[in-house]
Amino acid sequence: MNRIGKIKHNVSMTKDQNKRSSCPVSCALDILGDKWTLLVIRDILFKDKQHFRDFLASPEKIASNILSDRLKKLEECNIISRQRDPLNARRVIYTLTEKGKDLSPALHALIHWGAKYDPESNKQPCSMQHTGRMSET
Numbered sequence: 001m002n003r004i005g006k007i008k009h010n011v012s013m014t015k016d017q018n019k020r021s022s023c024p025v026s027c028a029l030d031i032l033g034d035k036w037t038l039l040v041i042r043d044i045l046f047k048d049k050q051h052f053r054d055f056l057a058s059p060e061k062i063a064s065n066i067l068s069d070r071l072k073k074l075e076e077c078n079i080i081s082r083q084r085d086p087l088n089a090r091r092v093i094y095t096l097t098e099k100g101k102d103l104s105p106a107l108h109a110l111i112h113w114g115a116k117y118d119p120e121s122n123k124q125p126c127s128m129q130h131t132g133r134m135s136e137t
Contacts, residue, residue: 050094
């Protein structure tokens, strides 16, 4: 086995070792359960953000190294895809895959839950438009 094969094998072993259980909630949290991942998905799904700089401009102020890590993780998990921007070859466009789009109902539920139970979230309420997109009102 060559060196590259060993590295790939070790990476997959590490992922398996980090899996807490086979519970679907636990498996989802292994991918989505950190402070930033769902915010990146929110920005693509509801705020039409596509570029690295777009995500950095979000009000939560994610650090560039953390954003880079989350985008890589989401791409590895087939939740987002990455393509060269046809208008600017130096830029990349991030879009949701089918798997990523399937998170929409979960994010809608979190939006409604957050608005209902966190009075701070009502200072800048979100509304659903006919397109299913979210906008600040």
